[in-house]
């Protein structure tokens with residue numbers, strides 16, 4: 001059964017951008033597909049500090065990937081265009097998404113996240129190693145608040161604000177979206193700022209916490225500790241904790257429990 005809907009601060013449940021007081025492209029409404037947005041994202045060079053860092057990392061590499069060619073560009077979201085659940089992280093990892101070109105792919109955070117998505121029936125396999133590894137995601141879309149790998153995993157507020165319109169554009173193009181899982185406080189804040197741009201303001205602002213649930217416009221926002229090594233190696237975030245969050249997300253999305261949790265049959269490739 002669907003959990004009781006959390007209180008929603010009143011605004012209309014449309015996806016229209018009503019208060020474009022932050023920088024939004026004039027042609028926002030021209031987006032027809034997620035591919036339109038991705039095409040703009042992958043050529044973006046709007047943040048000089050992040051452009052320099054993503055390219056420096058790709059030149060210097062790390063020993064274990066010294067024979068690989070890095071993507072070294074911004075990383076678009078990835079997943080099902082009919083997703084009911086969006087999962088929003090912080091930014092690509094320097095040697096993960098910045099290397100492979102796919103969000104949460106090729107790093108330990110992605111291993112933890114996609115293993116949980118597999119158990120939750122949202123992915124066809126428990127690993128996410130490369131952009132051609134056969135991963136298929138159903139009912140879910142994975143993205144980040146910032147699309148370029150930042151030094152020390154810390155984007156500047158100005159970089160975040162410059163990048164968030166891409167998330168706005170992607171979320172607008174998910175017609176079935178009901179639930180947004182925010183990974184970490186940065187992702188939570190990024191989603192709330194995105195919702196502000198979309199006209200779904202919530203005051204007082206809901207506070208981030210693992211398992212926190214808030215109604216934001218037509219969506220339910222669910223908080224989850226970020227699956228960073230810092231959190232998973234220390235036990236601050238465990239697989240059962242991630243499973244519980246994704247189970248909550250499925251319930252609010254009206255998906256119910258996975259038919260066959262984590263099975264190949266539950267997600268068509």
Ligand code: SF4
Pocket residue numbers: 041044045046047048050051074146147148159162163
């Ligand atoms: S962080 Fe976002 S806005 Fe900045 S360069 Fe990368 S894609 Fe462009």
